[in-house]
Amino acid sequence: MKRKTLDIIVGAGLVILAGLLLVAGLVLTSNANFAKNYVKDQLSQQQISFKTADTLTPEEKESACLVKYAGQQLTTGKQAECYANEFIGLHLKSIGGGKTYAQLGDVQTELKTKIAAAQKANPDDPAIADLQKQLTASNTDRETVFKGESLRGMLLTSYGFSEFGTKAEQASLVAYLAAGLLFILGAAGLLHAARTPNSQGFAVPEESKSLTSA
Secondary structure (H helix, E strand, O other): OEHHHHHHHHHHHHHHHHHHHHHHHHHHHHHHHHHHHHHHHHHHHOOOEOOOHHHOOHHHHOOHHHHHOOOOEOOOHHHHHHHHHHHHHHHHOOOHHHOOHHHHHHHHHHHHHHHHHHHHHOOOOOHHHHHHHHHHHHHHHHHHHHHHHHHHHHHHHHHHHHHHHHHHHHHHHHHHHHHHHHHHHHHHHHHHHHHOOOOOEOOOOHHHHHHHHO
């Protein structure tokens, strides 16, 4: 094979590959921008703001991100993660003894069973009133935990979606860099082809060279 032909094939191939990577980078950038803008729009509609620095409790001040975002409106994935884990998560621990929605359901079932057994044994048992109060409190705690966990889950979903956008942005940068490098190599190959004589071969054996020289 002629050296010129090889340079043209390799150079053109690299330039084409660079073009494909450029297109991939543009697609990834578009996806990253969509994710970023979508998360911002959705979170902005919720009108959630972090507590100001002067209103943070001692426990809340132990969270670096709550201090960092103090007083700001929640509009980014990182802020959503902070609010979900460090603010909502912190206060959920103080409700119902830190039990989850499912665990509080078990508490309700247990209290209902005790109330039914007590009423069956002695309808006038004064302990029934106390059990009813515990059940009411448990119902309230479970409803509050449900709302808190639901909001926390939605915020973490927004955070996860924003992370896909961040990864896409990072991947697009790699694609752009690779495309630039391949384009330079391909252009160099084509330039070399233009300067290479048509008669020059590629990896010609020494014996063939000697015959050509003779």
